[in-house]
Amino acid sequence: MIRPALTTLAVVAATALPAHAQEQCRLALLLAMDVSASVDEAEYALQINGLVSALLSPEVQNGFFNGPGPVALGIYEWSGRFQQDILVDWTLIETQEDLVGVTEQIAAATRSHADFPTALGYAIGYAAERFAEAPPCLFQTLDISGDGQNNDGFPPAAAYEHFPLDNITVNGLAIGGASREIELYYEQEVIRGPGAFVEHAINHEHFEEVMRRKLERELRVMILGELEP
Numbered sequence: 001m002i003r004p005a006l007t008t009l010a011v012v013a014a015t016a017l018p019a020h021a022q023e024q025c026r027l028a029l030l031l032a033m034d035v036s037a038s039v040d041e042a043e044y045a046l047q048i049n050g051l052v053s054a055l056l057s058p059e060v061q062n063g064f065f066n067g068p069g070p071v072a073l074g075i076y077e078w079s080g081r082f083q084q085d086i087l088v089d090w091t092l093i094e095t096q097e098d099l100v101g102v103t104e105q106i107a108a109a110t111r112s113h114a115d116f117p118t119a120l121g122y123a124i125g126y127a128a129e130r131f132a133e134a135p136p137c138l139f140q141t142l143d144i145s146g147d148g149q150n151n152d153g154f155p156p157a158a159a160y161e162h163f164p165l166d167n168i169t170v171n172g173l174a175i176g177g178a179s180r181e182i183e184l185y186y187e188q189e190v191i192r193g194p195g196a197f198v199e200h201a202i203n204h205e206h207f208e209e210v211m212r213r214k215l216e217r218e219l220r221v222m223i224l225g226e227l228e229p
Contacts, residue, residue: 025092025137026069029218030130033087034146034175035111036079036118043204044111047145050208051075052103057212061099063219070094071219072135073102078123080116081153087112090134117152120144120190124159124170131168141218145173145211147204149185156189169193173214175201 033047054060064071075088088105091098127142134140142165150156159165170193172186183200191198197217201210 024069025072025135026067026139027219028072028074028090028131028134028137028140030127030134030140030142031073031075032123032127032142032144033075033077034079034118034148035077035083035113036146036148037115038118038148039114039204041111041114043147044114046204046207048106048109050204050211052106053208054212054215055099055103055106060212060215060219061096063216064093064099065096067219069138072137074130074134075102075106076126076130077112078126079113079119081119081122083113083116083119084123084126085112086130090130092135118146118148118150119152120146120150121154121156121159122152124156124165124190125154125163127168127170128163128165132164140168142168142170143173143214143218144170144190145175145207146186147175147182149182150189160192165192169196171196171214171218172198173201173207173210174198175207176203178202 031051033051035044039047071093072090073088073093074086074090076084076086078084087109088102091102093099093102123144124142131140170191172190174183174186176182180200183198186198199210199214201207
């Protein structure tokens with residue numbers, strides 16, 4: 001579900017923007033991957049392999065390389081209150097080699113944790129620290145995936161109250177359940193900001209397809225404000 005935009009969003013082609021806008025980083029995109037105890041080893045492999053395949057898909061590469069200016073990409077894993085680990089530090093994606101290099105880091109990664117609960121509020125709060133280290137970009141988006149509700153520490157609402165996240169859009173990838181209970185939880189408690197949305201994967205086997213679709217949406221070129229004729 002897409003929440004109503006709080007400001008005017010216009011999708012424009014790169015040629016419609018001045019040269020300086022085409023050179024500036026247009027989006028700092030931070031991916032947060034759930035590695036809590038509810039994610040077993042097979043499911044973790046589906047997440048890692050799915051993310052690599054999604055990033056290298058033609059549709060997502062088109063989103064990275066056909067917009068006005070590059071995208072900065074960062075990735076971290078999260079589980080318990082103090083278990084957040086950087087998988088890929090901020091990388092400016094300017095060429096296909098940059099993107100391939102990121103996917104090689106992901107593919108070579110070793111799971112950071114496997115036996116901690118789901119501290120979703122802490123995971124969101126940690127994103128504020130990561131965005132403080134991000135390169136200057138026009139927009140900032142947190143893309144957080146998970147297969148359960150917060151069950152450890154403060155909830156997402158407390159993270160939004162106490163961490164500097166006001167200018168950051170938070171989207172969700174909710175995994176699991178034909179009842180879509182997790183999707184509803186993400187819609188009500190997790191996503192935030194203009195145009196924020198949730199994509200739903202029935203299970204981890206659908207993670208790649210849904211991640212690809214979500215990345216496509218997030219990489220669309222959006223400029224705040226009215227465009228002059």
